[in-house]
Amino acid sequence: MYRGICTAILVIISLGGEAYADLRMNPDHIKGPDACGECHKKSVESWKQSHHAKSFKTLPRSENARDIAKKMGLKRIKADSDCLTCHFTSAMVEEKVKPIAGISCESCHGAGAEWIDVHSDFGGKDVKAENEDPAHKVERYSKSEAVGMIRPSNMYALAENCYQCHTVPNEKLVNVGGHTAGSAFELVRWSQGEVRHNLWYTDANEGASIERRRMMFIVGKALDLEYALRGVAKATEPKKYAKAMAKRAATARKQIAAIAKRIQSPEIDQIVEISSGVKLKLNNEEALSAAALAVSNATRALAKRYDGSEFGGIDGALPTEDKYKGLVTP
Numbered sequence: 263m264y265r266g267i268c269t270a271i272l273v274i275i276s277l278g279g280e281a282y283a284d285l286r287m288n289p290d291h292i293k294g295p296d297a298c299g300e301c302h303k304k305s306v307e308s309w310k311q312s313h314h315a316k317s318f319k320t321l322p323r324s325e326n327a328r329d330i331a332k333k334m335g336l337k338r339i340k341a342d343s344d345c346l347t348c349h350f351t352s353a354m355v356e357e358k359v360k361p362i363a364g365i366s367c368e369s370c371h372g373a374g375a376e377w378i379d380v381h382s383d384f385g386g387k388d389v390k391a392e393n394e395d396p397a398h399k400v401e402r403y404s405k406s407e408a409v410g411m412i413r414p415s416n417m418y419a420l421a422e423n424c425y426q427c428h429t430v431p432n433e434k435l436v437n438v439g440g441h442t443a444g445s446a447f448e449l450v451r452w453s454q455g456e457v458r459h460n461l462w463y464t465d466a467n468e469g470a471s472i473e474r475r476r477m478m479f480i481v482g483k484a485l486d487l488e489y490a491l492r493g494v495a496k497a498t499e500p501k502k503y504a505k506a507m508a509k510r511a512a513t514a515r516k517q518i519a520a521i522a523k524r525i526q527s528p529e530i531d532q533i534v535e536i537s538s539g540v541k542l543k544l545n546n547e548e549a550l551s552a553a554a555l556a557v558s559n560a561t562r563a564l565a566k567r568y569d570g571s572e573f574g575g576i577d578g579a580l581p582t583e584d585k586y587k588g589l590v591t592p
């Protein structure tokens with residue numbers, strides 16, 4: 263998927279906006295956070311306090327960033343560079359791909375041009391949410407998702423975004439650029455602090471329910487494993503990147519095995535089995551990619567089938583509030 267984004271961006275640079283493969287990050291379809299803010303004002307205000315938003319200004323000024331860019335042979339961090347995919351949201355501005363914000367609404371919920379009007383229309387100007395025909399609601403969301411909207415209910419797709427960036431699956435960036443080899447990322451911890459913005463259906467910005475946190479914890483670990491396997495698959499030299507990715511995969515594998523002991527789920531058992539057979543070494547791309555795909559399929563099935571109510575067995579492993587990353591705003 264990450265490779266998909268890269269290829270897509272290269273395609274768009276050479277084709278000037280046509281033939282875009284990855285709907286989600288298609289700069290042609292990016293509306294920018296201000297467009298979402300017309301209705302989701304509170305979410306935008308909360309987001310503005312996050313590292314994701316601030317990165318737009320802070321990154322280009324950072325000495326560390328300039329150092330990485332220099333080692334990568336890049337002149338400008340905000341020009342068509344390797345940094346764009348993870349640090350910025352890019353849109354078409356005067357027929358050119360330009361970064362317009364940091365990591366923003368559409369980085370996680372999908373490029374919005376095609377679905378903003380669809381997801382917010384309850385069936386005509388005079389119809390309010392509470393009077394919407396239930397069949398219309400189903401159709402509204404299935405249409406929105408078909409054109410790229412990623413809803414909170416689609417936990418796999420929503421969380422997959424995080425891992426595509428936070429595992430830093432880019433060997434040259436790590437080995438040559440000296441970029442960190444991924445974040446010490448755990449989905450509950452990292453989504454329930456400064457990233458939290460449950461501000462639409464209520465004002466309180468409450469955290470996710472216990473059932474949802476269980477699902478986040480399990481799906482997050484499985485995604486960590488999937489993306490670490492993909493990362494090892496792409497490693498070509500026995501250096502920092504390969505070592506970090508192999509370590510990440512080995513740790514995720516152990517953690518999944520520990521989860522399997524606490525809960526009943528054939529999908530988790532499957533993930534343990536798939537991943538225990540594969541060797542975390544260089545020149546093993548085929549086997550590693552196949553394992554990553556099988557883990558992905560099992561994780562999608564898991565995310566669809568359960569709502570967390572049956573997984574109380576892992577409550578003791580869930581991170582407590584004091585461990586959440588960053589401050590909840592407002």
Ligand code: HEC
Nearest residue numbers: 293297298300301367368371374378381382391413414415
């Ligand atoms: C014209 C107003 C409007 C704009 C602009 C808008 N939204 Fe919404 N959004 C809504 C409404 C209304 C709902 C609630 C729909 C419902 O009750 O089912 C909603 C709900 C959502 C949801 C939750 C859906 C769910 O599954 O519960 C997400 C996520 C979302 N919007 C993201 C965005 C993003 C990202 C943008 C910008 C790309 C955006 N919205 C722009 C009006 C808007």
Ligand code: HEC
Nearest residue numbers: 321324326327330331334344345348427428430431432445
């Ligand atoms: C594959 C995704 C990805 C790419 C591509 C990427 N970064 Fe990052 N970068 C991250 C993530 C994720 C973090 C946060 C790491 C953490 O949790 O510590 C980060 C953190 C950083 C930081 C430290 C935080 C800060 O703001 O000072 C710098 C500097 C940085 N990146 C520079 C760059 C530069 C320069 C490029 C382009 C040459 C680049 N990155 C490309 C994902 C990426």
Ligand code: HEC
Nearest residue numbers: 298302305306309365366367370414459460461462463470
């Ligand atoms: C880093 C990824 C990320 C970014 C950036 C992001 N969201 Fe979300 N969004 C999520 C996640 C994850 C959830 C579900 C959170 C949960 O269950 O606790 C969510 C939930 C929502 C909801 C449902 C909230 C509710 O009250 O239930 C809306 C609406 C929404 N986002 C809109 C936005 C808008 C607008 C922006 C930009 C200002 C934005 N999001 C930026 C990941 C993101």
Ligand code: HEC
Nearest residue numbers: 313314317347348349365369423424427452453457587588
């Ligand atoms: C498009 C790439 C991208 C996506 C998608 C993404 N992140 Fe990030 N995230 C980054 C980068 C880059 C940074 C570092 C920004 C900086 O400090 O300059 C970061 C920083 C963060 C931070 C602040 C970390 C700190 O050091 O305090 C949190 C928390 C976070 N991300 C959580 C999430 C969660 C949760 C998701 C998914 C729901 C997510 N991110 C999705 C790229 C991304």
